[in-house]
Amino acid sequence: MKKYFVTYLRNFDYLLFFTYIFLCLFGLVMIYSAGMMVGIMYEDGTPDYFYRKQLLNLSIGAVVFCLGAFFPYKHYSSKPVMMAGMLIMIILLLWVKVNGTGLDETGSQSWIRLFGMSFQPSEFAKLFIILYLGGSFYKKSLKYSSIQHVTPNDIINPILIWLFILAGVGTETDLGAFIILFFIAISVVWLSGIKGKSLAKFFVVLGGVGGLLSAVLLIFKYDTIFNGSRAGRLQAWSNPFEYAGGSGYQVINGYLAIGQGGLEGVGLGQSTQKLGYLPEPQNDFIMAIIAEELGIMGVAIVLIGIGLIVLRSFYIAMTTKDPLARMIAGGIGSWIGFQTFINLGGVSGLIPLTGVTLPFISYGGTSIMMLSLAMGILLNVSMYYKRDKKKLS
Template sequence: MKKYFATYFRNFDYLLFFTYIFLCLFGLVMIYSAGMMVGIVYEDGTPDYFYRKQVINLVIAAVVFCIGAFFPYKHYSNKFVMLFGMAMMAILLVWLNFAGFGREETGSQSWIRVLGVSFQPSEYAKLFIILYIAGSFYKKSLKEKSIQYVKPNDIGYPIAIWLIILLSVGLETDLGAFIIIFMIAISVVFLSGIRGKSLFRFFTVLSAFGGVLAGALALFKHDSIFNASRVGRLQVWSNPFAYEQGSGYQVINGYLAIGQGGLEGVGLGQSVQKLGYLPEPQNDFIMAIIAEELGVFGVAIVIGGIGLIVLRSFYIAMTTKDPLARMIAGGIGSWIGFQTFVNLGGVSGVIPLTGVTLPFISYGGTSILMLSLAMGILINVSMYYKKDKKKLL
């Protein structure tokens, strides 16, 4: 054990670790600043309401991070670990469909309550689908001697699990999570190393199934998918200023916050838009407050930090000899990258607003817990990658 820890810290990825810590602490400061008015008016009357809750979230996240960092990533292809993860996913999805809540507030039933604490199963699904598909493909590659020779029919089971998760999330109409989980799995499949012919066959079948799924959702869940909230978001995306007193209110005030910040910002804590003009500024629209208070420099710091993690993830994925490490590292990098794009795209009006958090920065317990576990796993992958690289020199 002593030898393991000595090897671990000798190959520890301090760049990833300190970038992760910095983003979490930066987010904590911005949550305090962005959420102070909401805390005073709508919560317990104190400006540090969300700050205090996020501190608790980060303490728990630190424990989860350590578990991920010290648990050898090779074990995620173990049969019993995969079954445990799948059992947890099944319980959460059943729980969500029968006792979930949130539809009135967010347009999607995407939350459950665990011991009095709200939990979002789709956040767990993002990490689960990376580990499950990567572990399944890796096990198949061991039987075939090389992952290049794995056939589409050999990987049908993990893909079926992924599609069931997508169907469940789609039925609960959590559009942001649906898009991210879809793109994560596609990334892991591409990074697996399967031959082009097999990939073509796989995506042909997937496209056909996707068309049937989209048609079924549109037919049987028409009222939920095309409700006033979602139709309003599409209308706002095309012309937000035509709906400034309705569904475009949040987007327009986000624009005002970004425009007010300019290059240097108005100063930390000095935002005007958080004073009741921008709903829930500590969540999905926290980047608008960062832009207003810290300007372009603040935005660059956040994008630079997240970008560093994503690039480091893909560097490990592209240079490692281990297909399991490649799929896990690339999958985590894809998750963080896609989610950042969806969040910033919605805030800036590049894409329709879908309501996802900004990784490491936005307020939210489930999000920071799952991202911290993912970062721990990524650092564990990096540690083994660096150790194997030294052996080759």
């Protein structure tokens, strides 16, 4: 054990660690600033309501970060760990079906409330699908001595598990999580190293099954999927100013916040849009408040920080010799990068709003906890990567 910790510290990835810490602390400050009026008006009457809750979330996140950082990533491909993760995932999905909440508030029944706390299974699913698919493909590569010899028939079981999870999240009508889970799986499969006809056959089958699943969801869940809130978001995306008094209200006030910030911003804590104009500014629209208070420089700080994590993940994935490390690092990078794109795309009007949070910055307990665990795992992968790189040099 002592030897392991010495090796770990010698190969510690300080860039990843301090970037993660900085983004979390920066997000904590902005949550306090963005959420103070909402805390006073709608919660417990204190301006630091969301700050205190996020501080608790980050404390729990620090614990799971350490667990992920010191647990050897190779163990995620072991059968007991994979089965335990799958069992937890199935229980969570079934639980949210029977006793889930959130339909009235968010339009999707995707939350579990337990002992006064809320948990979102779809956030757990994002990390689980990376580890489960990566572990499954890695075991197949060991069986055949090369992942290139794996056929679609060999990976049918993990794909069925993924489709089950996708169907579970889809029937919650959590479209943002549904889209992210779809592209995470595509990224992991692409990074697995499967080549040629096997990869082509896989995507053909996946496209067919995915299309069928989407059609079934649309037939049986059309009214829920395209409820008033989501239909309004589509309208707001096409022309928010035409629906300024309704579905376009949040988008337009987001634009106003961004426009008022300019280059330098109006100053930390000085936003006017958070004073009851921009709904839930501490959540998926927190970047609009950052732009208003800190200007383009504040936005650039966030994008550079997240960009460093994503690029570091992809660098490890593209240069490592270990297929499991490649799939885990690339999967985590794809998750963070794609979720950031969806959030910023919604805030800027590039794509319709989905209610997806900005990684590390937005308020949210389940999100920051699972991202912290993912960063711990990525740090562990990086440690082994740096160690192996030194041995080869």
